[in-house]
C-alpha cells in the first residue's frame with residue numbers, strides 16, 4: 364500500500380507490571396478513508412490510539428503520521444491529529460467559542476476565527492457559541508469535543524467510541540458529521556463496540572482482540588461475506604469427495620463427509636433457482652439427505668467467531 368497517512372509498524376506495549384496490552388500491531392491507514400476499529404472491552408483500542416497520538420509510549424515499534432515519526436518528530440506528527448476522547452472533560456464555565464479557540468492555541472497555531480466559525484457551523488454549534496458548556500445538552504457537549512479536536516485543522520481525526528451512550532437520533536447526526544469531514548479530506552479512525560456503526564460508516568474494518576489485529580478488510584468485501592448464506596445438508600451416506608458433476612457449486616464437506624455445505628449469495632430468494640437446481644443435481648447423482656437447514660452469517664457472527672477463537 365502506498366503512502367499511508369498513518370503507519371503503525373511492529374508496535375508492542377507492555378505496561379509496568381508486565382501486562383501485554385498490544386502484542387504486535389501492524390496497521391496502515393490510507394488517506395481519506397474511514398477506518399473502524401472494532402474490539403471487545405480491554406482489547407487494546409484506546410492503548411493503540413493513545414500510542415499513535417503520543418499520549419502513551421510504545422514499548423517497541425514505530426508510528427509515522429503523514430510521514431513524521433511520532434517520537435522523533437512529535438510536534439509535526441501530533442499537530443496533524445485530532446483526538447476526540449471517550450470521556451466528556453469540558454471546562455464547565457467556559458463558552459463554546461473560547462474553549463474551541465483555546466484548543467487551537469494549544470497547538471501553537473495562530474488564531475483563525477474563520478476556521479473556528481466553519482467548524483462550529485458544521486457541527487451545528489454556531490448558535491450556541493456564547494453559551495457556557497454547562498448549559499449544553501450531552502449531545503452538544505460531544506459536538507464540542509469534536510470541534511476542539513478539529514480546531515487546529517488536523518488531517519486525521521480519531522474518534523474513541525464517538526456514540527457510546529447517545530440516542531439513535533444523535534448517533535445519526537454524528538455519522539453525518541463524520542461523513543462531511545471525510546468529504547473535506549479528513550481521514551477518520553473510529554473505535555466502536557457497535558457493529559452497526561462500523562457497517563454504516565467504515566470504508567475498512569479492523570478487528571482487534573487481546574492486543575492483536577485479527578482482521579482488516581474492506582467493508583464491501585466483508586458485506587459480501589455477510590450477504591452469503593449456507594445451506595447444510597445432512598446426508599444419508601457420507602461422501603468421500605464432492606462429485607465432479609457438482610463442480611459448479613460452492614460446496615464443501617463437513618462432519619467427516621456426512622454434511623454437505625453449500626455457500627451461496629443470500630441476497631437471492633433462498634428457495635430460488637440456486638438451491639432447487641442444486642437439489643436436482645444431487646438427485647441426479649443419487650445423493651440423498653435426511654435434513655437440511657440454512658444460516659446467514661453477519662458481521663456480528665464474524666466478530667464473535669474471531670474473538671472466540673483467540674479467547
Ligand SMILES: Nc1ncnc2c1ncn2[C@@H]1O[C@H](COP(=O)(O)OP(=O)(O)OP(=O)(O)O)[C@@H](O)[C@H]1O
Pocket residue numbers: 378379380382384402403404405406407408409410411
Ligand atoms: N496504564 C495501564 N496499566 C496497566 N494496564 C493497562 C493500562 N492501561 C490499559 N491497561 C490494560 O490494557 C488492556 C487494553 O486496554 P484498552 O483501554 O486499550 O482497551 P480498549 O480496547 O480501549 O477497551 P474498552 O473498549 O473497554 O475501552 C486492558 O486490559 C487494560 O486493563
